[in-house]
Amino acid sequence: MKIGLVGAGLMGRTHAAAWAATPATLAGVVALEDGAAQALAAQAGAVVYPTLAAMLPHVDVVDICTPTYLHAAQVLAAAAAGKHIICEKPLALTMTDTAAMIAACEQAGVWLLVAQVVRFFPEYAAARHMVARGDIGTVAVTRLTRCGFKPARQNPQSWFHNPAQSGGMMLDLMVHDFDYARWLCGEVESVYARHIAPRFPQAAGDYALAILRHTSGAITHVEGGWAYPVPLFRTALEIAGSAGLIEHPAASSAPIGVYLHATEATDVETAVPASPLAEDPYTTEIRHFYDVLTGRAAPRVTAHDGAAAVQIALAAIESARTGRAVRPQEVTA
Amino acid sequence: MKIGILSLAHLHAEAYIDNVRAVPGVELMGLADEDPARAEHFARQSGTPHFASYAHLLAARPDAVLVCSENARHRPLVEQAAAAGVHVLCEKPLATRVEDARAMVAACQQAGVTLMTAFPMRFSTPLLEIKKLLDAGHLGQVYACNSTNQGECPAHLRAWFVDPELAGGGALTDHIVHLADVLRWYLHSEVTEVYATANRILYGAEVTVETGGLVLLTFASGAIASIDCSWSKPPYYPTWGGLKLDLITEKGLVTVDAFKQVLTVYRQQQQRPAWAYWGSDANQAMIDEFVAAIRAQRPPAVTGEDGLRAVEIVAAAYRSVHSGQPEKL
Structure with a gap:
């Protein structure tokens, strides 16, 4: 199986390393920045x-690790060529795009696998497994946190900072936990969110809080931010059910903590959480996609899941803009 | 100074018995309770006189009383105490309805007695440490707060905690007020809008009040703050619950955990780890402040108005649960 990688940034490099753990071959690399693609291709013995x-024409699978605003056109082109597709999260910027992408892939009979990598982080996967098995009864209240510093903060021109290209923090970052919340508790009926960026235009960081109401009656609190000093990055989950409680990380901090921007280091691009594991979650994810592509597994996350997570994020953005609670299905474009 | 306790319905009253006795120059003059057996039990246990009724206790001329009745029964006791010219520390939430809280504040104002709301978190040493940093300007503007005051379902402690009439509601009534008050204190700003959602999945078959709740407040300053008030810590958790907040500020991130100063204890008899708190006693500092404010004839650090503001926020939260949309204050 020949893999063609699009994008040689942090995610492209991470996926390339993960493909090396599968029998597939990284055959080609396309990138906006020549230097990055050359280096990556040279390492893998791939063609730029x-x-x-x-x-x-030279690959079987296209792995899209580009900025979000490029996903739709690239997925449509790959589908038209009959290639299976792996696409980084968030799937796209709009529901119009996600619908077109899913339709094109269905018509072409190709896989569209969305890299919602949190589903492959062992702590998140283990918690979901326990919940699905009924270990903690019916889920009532879930709390999800994902906060770090601003990605590519040395480069104000970066696509991350352009909401027209990234969808902003609430889509780019919070989509992880919106997807996880839906995986855990089912469809989301209503979203209420508040976002500090429009309220404090002078704020250096970006931060939002969202409350989801699921059709099951469960409620979920989602905290997302590019607001911490470098290199701080924290994720947390807490799931309270009628017969038990799951917490991560286990409580182990001091009674107060003060983390100031003044003390921060300066040469970090984007935080990818590091944890000492036999296999990193990105590799687990890519190996799973390899198994799906070779007919050995059903996808843990479907294109529809990727689109639904985008829809919740867009509803949260709409809620923060209007000050009203929003039903995700109201977001159609 | 002589202090009495009106009702021991709230379990905090037990702690206050020791707190009052620990203040130099203060005498715990007696207890009264609607339930004579309960009054007698605590009187015997603590070696304190007990009175046949609230009126009898007030007739014995205390300088001040602690009102620890069921939430919905605070108002008549506070009004009785005010009419007797006695200063009052009232358990939280001040009342179950905004009109009751307002009447209590007015009654004490008219009688010229102190009304303090029992918000011990204002006296928590970790919270005070961050308050100092905020007020000194070291953290700059506060943009957002993510906070939790989760606990176990208190039904097994006192049945009235889950009685919609006597308690006024469930988790929203019980656990919004502490953080709502802390945030008003930290931000020097009032809440303008409240969104809340609640459910009754935890203990769904056992209680009729809400047991899960998430709240998002908007402040006049522009700051946003969420409060998780759920009774989501199970009875087999290492402790009763806790109170934590993360503040996103101009200068960085600040985390506070009011009950983090604990020993982890593993006992053969218990078969699960327990957290034994060793931090400073915020209840003691609160009672100390009540006495000090009365002695100095100055308003206490946390007032009846503060209690009223918190009751208004809870009322707006219930309106939001019903409308599904944020509600203005």
Whole structure:
């Protein structure tokens, strides 16, 4: 199986390393920045292509690790060429795009696998497994936290900082936990969110709080932020059910903590949480996708799941904008 | 100074018995309770005189009383005490309805007696440490807060805690007020809008009040703050619950955990770890402040108005649960 990688940034490099753990071959690399693609291709023994169109005839699977605003066109091009697709999260910026992408892949009969990597983090996967098995009864209240510093903060021109290209923090980052909340507790009926960026335009960081109400009656609190001093990055989950409680991380901090921007280091690009594991979650994810592509597994996350997570994020953004609680299905474009 | 306790319905009254006795120059003059057996039990246990009725206790001329009745029964006792010219520390929440809280504040104002709301978190040493940093300007503007005051379902402690009439509600009534008050104190700003959602999945078959709740407050300053008030710590958790907040500020992140100063204790008899708190006693500092304010004839650090503001926030939260939309204050 020949893999063609689009994008040689942090995620592209991470996926390339993960593909090395599978029998698949990284055959081609396309990238916006020449230098990055060359280095990555040289390492993997892959060919550098100037465009996706030039690479398509030479690969079986296209792995899209580009900025979000490029996903839709690249997925449509790969589907038209009959190639299976792996696409980084968030799937797209709009529901119009996610619908077109899913329709194109269905019509072409190709996989569209969305890299919602949190589903492959062992602590998140283990908690979901316990909940699905009924270990803690019916889920009532869930709390999810994902906060770090601003990605690519040395580069104000980065696509991360352009909501038209990234969808902003509430889509780019919080989509992880919106997807996880839905995986855990089912469909979301209503979203209420508050976002500090429009309220404090002078704030250096970006931060939002959202409350989800699921059709099951469960409620979920989601905290997301690019607001911490470098290099602090924290994720947390807490799931309270009628017959038990799951907490991560186990409580182990001091009664107060003060983390100031003034003390921060300066040479970090984007935080990828590090944890000492025999296999990193990105590799687990890519190996799973390899198994799906070779007919050995059903996908843990479908294109529909990827689209539903985007829809919750867009509803949260709409709620923060209007000050009203929003039903995700109201977001159609 | 002589202090009496009106009702021991709230379990905090037990702690206050020792707290009052620990204040130099203060005498715990007696207890009264609607339930004569309960009054007698605590009187015997603590070696304190007990009175046949609230009126009898007030007639014995205490300088001040602690009102620890069921939430919905605070108002008549506070009004009786005010009419007798006695200073009052009232258990939280001040009342179950905004009109009751307002009447209590007015009654004490008219009688010229102190009304303090029992918000011990204002006296928690970790919280005070951060209050100092905030007020000194070291953290800059506060943008957002993510806070939790989760606990176990208190039904097994006192049945009235889950009685919709006597308690006024469930988790929203029980656990919004502490953090709502702390946030008003930290931010020097009032709440303008409240969104809340609640459910009754935990203990769904056992109680009729809400047991899970999430609240998102908007402040006049522009700051946003969420409060998780759920009774989501199970009875087999290492402790009763806790109170934590993370503040996102101009200068960085601040985390506070009011009940983190604990020993982890593993006992053969218990078969599960327990957290034994060794931090400073916020209840003691609160009672000390009540006495000090009365002696100095100054308003206490936390007033009846503060209690009223918190009751208004809880009332707005219930309106939001019913409308599904944020409610203005």
